[in-house]
Amino acid sequence: MPIDESLVPLLALINSPQVPKLGTGEPVQARANFRGLTVDLRDPSTLPAVAAVEDVTIDGPGSTPLPGRIYRPEAGGPVPTIVFFHGGGFVLGDVETHDDHGRWLCREVGAVVVSVGYRLAPESPFPGPVDDALVAVRWAAARISDLGGDPDRLAVAGDSAGGNLAAVVAQDCRDAGGPALAAQLLLYPATDFAGDYPSMAENADGYFLTESDMIWFTTHYVPSGADPGDPRLSPLRGRLEGLPPAVVATAGFDPLRDAGDAYASALGDAGVRTITHRFDGLIHGFFGLGPVSPASEEAVRTVCASLKQLLRPAGSADR
Template sequence: MPVDESLEPLLALLNSPGVPKMSDGTPELARLNFRRFTVDARQPEALVPVASVEDMTVDGADGVSLPGRVYRPDGAGTGNPVPTVVFFHGGGFVIGDIDTHDDQCRWICREVGAVVLSVGYRLAPESPWPGPVEDALAAVRWAAAHVAELGGDAARLAVAGDSAGGNLAAVVAQDCRDASGPALAAQLLIYPATDFADVYPSMSENAEGYFLTAADMVWFSANYLPSDADPADPRLSPLRGRLDGLPPAVVVTAGYDPLRDAGEAYASALEAAGVPVTAHRFDGLIHGFFGLPAMSPASEKAVRTTCASLRDLLV
């Protein structure tokens, strides 16, 4: 199946000679360019409407306060509890923030009917692994302790994330099980990075031309991983961890994504360990499609399908 035609203009722009390659620059420049591509290019009227949006601070690791943003759907806080989803943004652990992934959280809030707490964990290289993992775990514990004031339901607490954020969500799900809580009802892993210890065919098949490149992944890893990190550590590569007893999962991959095969390997491993899994591969889409519904009907359809699967787990 070819790349969906709605994505061809975007890919033509990203692959044009005048667009700087992320892996050729500094983290600061990459963050600036990513915000230009996402936040600055966004039409405010195109944002998905939700009942309310509130900025706040969330407890991270080591007593650090992290930026957070809570999205509430219609009906939240009216005596009719709704699910709570803690969301971790993508960006290779180096770029991205709660602004770049604003619309992704709005989609989940509206389509799932959940309170969504987006967490701005600290980024590498300033905070390399396991810093973002520790921030993510602290944020989920904070959310569980404050779920009532967020307007959600403690019995239906889920984690979610895309790409690097999907990695964090998967690692947090394992940590919560091993550390006896907080109990999680579900996990949504959107084209997650699940294994730093192996090379998969999709990494070469989709190495160039589809937004996320092989060079980008090497650059992200170089910034995120300390020199003494073990790529097979489960808190870095959740595919290498013990998978039984984890909450039900929705695992989403894209056909033209270097991370496709590792994500699907994680879905298969979860299922083999007895974890209920809903797996979706969207063949004509690329890494990052969850942020592209405004320009791509196929991406919008995939986002709706994904959210419906999470909603089914949180009924």
Template sequence: MLAAAPASPFPAPVVGAVEDREIPGPAGAPAIPVRIYRPEAAPGPCPVVVFFHGGGWVICDLDSHDHTARALCRDAGAVVVSVDYRLAPEHRFPAAVDDAYAALCWVAAHAPELGADARALSVAGDSAGGNLAAVVAQIARDEGGPAVARQILVYPATDARRKTGSFDTNAAGYFLTAAHCAWFREQYLGPEGDPAHVRVSPLLADDLAGLPPAHVVTAGCDPLCDEGRAYAKALRDAGGTVTESHFPDMFHGFFGFPELLDDARRAVADVVQVIVSSGRDRKNDGETGVRAG
């Protein structure tokens, strides 16, 4: 079984300040630990990213994704708020979703004190974190919540039914396996959970119009590849603005290795540009594009 990511042997990207704190959780739930990364001297309010780590809703934490959050903060000149949402099986669905949305609302309300511009607010995450980012973007639209400028989805889980071709062709041999995915889903949903619930499988939402511009990163050797690309297509078909970075030779998890992999460096650079664009373009009307790897 997968284990939480070990500490990186590479030096941590340098940022202006890092603060661990707790913010209010959903009603009746405990406080949510977050880690706030602030860039070095910024000329004014900067973009802000609410980041949800991956790990199948079961493993990983603020430390496992510390380097990723630092890199986005440093390279994009953005405030990054990394969210330590509750994990399954101790806290099954919808606990993670509830925490993620509470964190989004808190960041939007407290942007000025963070030195951030709430009009340039993005949600981002990898794998299960990408799932949460997509889901909270839908909730914010449906419930009249915070205005989200961008949704950044790195090999996101978007369809827990697991019926895509890549789930079969990449079932084994590429780090994340079909067996891992089945185990994670069982822990997250429990025996009675519905994998077709739209807060579990955002691809299955009845209406995908009116969502924030999306940037979707996918890896060709990933069981989740096809559902990530399907979500990008569905958003585009619904009239949304979508950019994609697809890396045919990469595997699930590659985004966390920019010191080692050229494709990871390119993927991170693409995400950085999306974050930067949220600060200079708040009209949400950019062009659609696709990276071929």
């Protein structure tokens, strides 16, 4: 399948000499560049409406304050709670760059969303973001009555690097005996730092996320001497039995496509209920591209509908 035609003008802009690549220069400048591609280009009128948005402080490891943002849906009564981790290669991004992601999940799933601003590499390399993600989920679980209100419908979600963190958190919560998770949403996740996959070469350049970006991100996130097969880095290398049901979404023109597909397949082989979506004509980051790509917006709605299905109240009928 060719790339979706609605993405061609965007890729022409991204690939132009005037636009800096994601993984170039110093992290501080790269973060500003990423903000320019997200927040600065965003039309506020395209943001999904939700009932309320509140900026909060999450108590991180050792009482380290972490920025968070809570999105509340129009629906009343107990609703699911989704703890969301943003993408950006563990080096870029924050709750503001992914404001649209939190809003889409909140509105389409009908859930309270807690977006977490975990600490970034290289200032906080692995396992710093993992530690932050774990503490943030426990923070949300302890406040579930003030958030969504349903302790049986707590989920984790993330895109790219955030998908990695969501997968790692799901494994840790199972091994630690809680908090119990009802579902996990992994959007084009980074699942394996130790493997070699054809899609990394096939989509090495020209489709937003590049192979060189991944090398730059890895250099900043993974300390020298760390084992790339550590399940907290590469959740594909971990034990997958007994994990919560999952939605895994990948894109055809994405260097991370094959690793994400491998994780979805491994989850199914381990007996985990897994809903898999491969959007062959789309690129990495499609969850934020709805305003310029109708196909991406349709993919967002499809993914959210699948997560909503997994988060139905116990005993409710399939619809």
